[in-house]
Amino acid sequence: MKIMVAGASGLIGTQLTSDLRRSGHDVTAASLSLGVDTMTGKGLEAAMTGAEVVVDVTNAASFGDNSALGFFKASTKNLLAAAAQAGVRHYLALSVVGTPRLVESDYFRAKAVQENLIRASTRPYTILRSTQFYEFINGVIDIGAEGNLFRLPPASMRPVAAREVAAFLAELATEDPLGDIIEIGGPEQFGIDEIARIYLAANEDQRQVITDPFTPYFGVELTGDVLLPHVGARVARQNLSDWLYQSIAA
Ligand SMILES: NC(=O)c1ccc[n+]([C@@H]2O[C@H](COP(=O)([O-])OP(=O)(O)OC[C@H]3O[C@@H](n4cnc5c(N)ncnc54)[C@H](OP(=O)(O)O)[C@@H]3O)[C@@H](O)[C@H]2O)c1
Secondary structure, eight states: OEEEEETTTSHHHHHHHHHHHHTTOEEEEEOGGGTOBTTTTBTHHHHHTTOSEEEEOOOOSOOTTTHHHHHHHHHHHHHHHHHHHHTOSEEEEEEETTGGGOTTSHHHHHHHHHHHHHHHSSSOEEEEEEOOBGGGHHHHHGGGEETTEEEEOOOEEOOBOHHHHHHHHHHHHTSOOOSEEEEEEOSOOEEHHHHHHHHHHHTTOOOEEEEOTTSOBTTBOOOTTTTSOOTTOEEOOOOHHHHHHHHHHO
16 A cells, blocks of 8 residues: 655654555655655655555644644645645544643644644544653653752643554554544553653652642643543553663663
């Protein structure tokens, strides 16, 4: 099957591209550094020629000042227009669990716009929402960095290995479009403050974590289970301690 991956040089894109190629698919790897700019549309037509499936795993280079909104709006419109032109039969995109509940945040508003553009388009689609990747734990912890300590909320999350998200996307890419939004999350649940303590201890980092429910998560105060997937979500296998062991060993 001919599959175009937009964002192929990223954390998910690299693993997804190699999973698909290992299964014998003809993959066109596209990204800014590979000469395709989804923001301006440069190189998109050529990259999409003959593609049956497009997988969008791009991400904004920066998050502040509405730049994520500018990115996802322009990039998604260009990708969808090129996909329509090329007669792509399945548009698959990666989003984040909780997106519609977090739209006070610039970043999640941008992800909601991306999702809505896809759902409103005429392309048959699947949207996979994932929880936070283990690889992004340091990014999550950084929301509460304050000198030599972290102030972090106790809100629950179910982090997941990026490798398993990429593998699920590879599976979905070769199936029929669902015309729906589905979810994936990890096998264990942690408070953000709790996962920070585990992550810092595993990395022999002595900095202290203070539980503070009012620390905003990318601009949103977290209430309830906003970061958790719904019942019925795909549950990935690798647990945090295995992932920490592997990543520290590497
Ligand atoms: N981080 C998490 O915990 C998490 C959780 C759930 C969902 N997600 C979603 O997962 C998706 C992928 O995330 P990731 O961490 O794999 O991203 P990433 O590693 O930051 O990679 C981003 C990719 O987008 C490409 N890109 C950026 N600007 C571009 C442009 N103008 N034209 C073409 N390509 C462009 C980059 O290309 P170059 O490298 O060539 O610049 C790179 O290949 C995101 O949409 C994110 O919302 C993330």
